[in-house]
Amino acid sequence: MRIALELAEEAHSVGEVPVGCAFVYGPSKEVIGTGRNRTNESLNGTRHAEFEGIDMILGQERFRILAEDPATHFWKDVTLYVTIEPCVMCASALRQIGIGNVYFGAGNDRFGGNGSVFHIHKDENLPHTGYPSTGGYFRGEAIIILRKFYVGENTHAPEPKKKKNRVLKEEV
Numbered sequence: 001m002r003i004a005l006e007l008a009e010e011a012h013s014v015g016e017v018p019v020g021c022a023f024v025y026g027p028s029k030e031v032i033g034t035g036r037n038r039t040n041e042s043l044n045g046t047r048h049a050e051f052e053g054i055d056m057i058l059g060q061e062r063f064r065i066l067a068e069d070p071a072t073h074f075w076k077d078v079t080l081y082v083t084i085e086p087c088v089m090c091a092s093a094l095r096q097i098g099i100g101n102v103y104f105g106a107g108n109d110r111f112g113g114n115g116s117v118f119h120i121h122k123d124e125n126l127p128h129t130g131y132p133s134t135g136g137y138f139r140g141e142a143i144i145i146l147r148k149f150y151v152g153e154n155t156h157a158p159e160p161k162k163k164k165n166r167v168l169k170e171e172v
Contacts, residue, residue, distance in 0.1 A: 103133075
């Protein structure tokens, strides 16, 4: 989760919504992919941290081969650590690839797909097998990074709001 937090800070430093993630493989706990939000940089609303990490994994031949072979159940051996609860889009993608487990920092009260708003990770009415998801890991740190972003001005917004009177609330 520390890697995910560092990536969230990096995202914040370039004006992105500060979300970071790390994908860890199997019992060796090897970090095989990381990502941070790049929606503003790429001008593509789908470039969330989770998609960036998945693309990094699939860009490595040894993992792409494993992931393409349904007999390996590759994704079941992968754990995702992400600073903020996956949104509906990301939760759905994680379910479709068959992720093994998800740990997140803070809930996503507006768009959460792993329990805060929707329960995509365990909804039995949806196709594909669900996955376990647990929140609260480094929750305070994840919230503070988000707050730092939201008290600042989003220069990428179509009509940025002036926030000169906002103060960063540092207690969680």
